[in-house]
Amino acid sequence: MEGESxxxxxxxxxxxxVARELNISVETIRMYETAGLILPEKTGSGQRLFDVNDVxxxxxxxxxxxxxxxxxxxxxxxxxxxxxxxxxxxxxxxxQICPAVLKAEQPCWAMKEQLPxxxxxxxxxxxxxxxxxxxxxNLKTLLYGIRKRAMALxx
DNA sequence: ATTCTGACA
DNA sequence: TGTCAGCA
Numbered sequence: 001m002e003g004e005s006x007x008x009x010x011x012x013x014x015x016x017x018v019a020r021e022l023n024i025s026v027e028t029i030r031m032y033e034t035a036g037l038i039l040p041e042k043t044g045s046g047q048r049l050f051d052v053n054d055v056x057x058x059x060x061x062x063x064x065x066x067x068x069x070x071x072x073x074x075x076x077x078x079x080x081x082x083x084x085x086x087x088x089x090x091x092x093x094x095x096q097i098c099p100a101v102l103k104a105e106q107p108c109w110a111m112k113e114q115l116p117x118x119x120x121x122x123x124x125x126x127x128x129x130x131x132x133x134x135x136x137x138n139l140k141t142l143l144y145g146i147r148k149r150a151m152a153l154x155x
Numbered sequence: 156a157t158t159c160t161g162a163c164a
Numbered sequence: 165t166g167t168c169a170g171c172a
Contacts, residue, residue, distance in 0.1 A: 015158070026157095026158080030158095030159085030160090045158090045159090046159060046160090048158080
């Protein structure tokens with residue numbers, strides 16, 4: 001059996017283990033990361049570590065692709081539409097220059113360095129924006145903030 | 156044995 | 165997406 005004897009550690013899985021459990025190749029998982037869909041933890045040596053939420057999210061990505069007719073680009077752009085400014089308490093001034101607010105090219109966590117200080121120094125894996133996205137409830141609630149904002153502008 | 160990055164007959 | 169190289 002595997003070494004599942006860890007206690008406080010949030011039993012992080014290596015890419016090979018994740019690949020086996022989800023029946024996908026490690027190359028594919030790395031590709032999802034390159035596309036900005038997932039943000040696995042990295043050890044000092046560069047080893048990717050996935051927790052249960054990462055695995056769950058990867059599962060959602062697979063379904064979006066295999067059952068919902070989406071592709072990597074589509075998912076990436078969808079995540080890029082997340083109303084991070086409604087989740088993260090950034091100032092109006094930040095929003096005027098934040099690429100995550102002005103553009104919808106990629107998820108905010110995929111361009112961390114270009115973000116204002118509040119987000120630039122944050123741990124994206126622990127940020128509500130990334131976590132809510134990886135919850136993969138349904139795509140509409142994911143964009144609820146957008147609707148709220150649209151309503152405010154319309155009425 | 157496993158993972159990592161980068162490249163591509 | 166696969167896979168082979170050359171490391172760590």
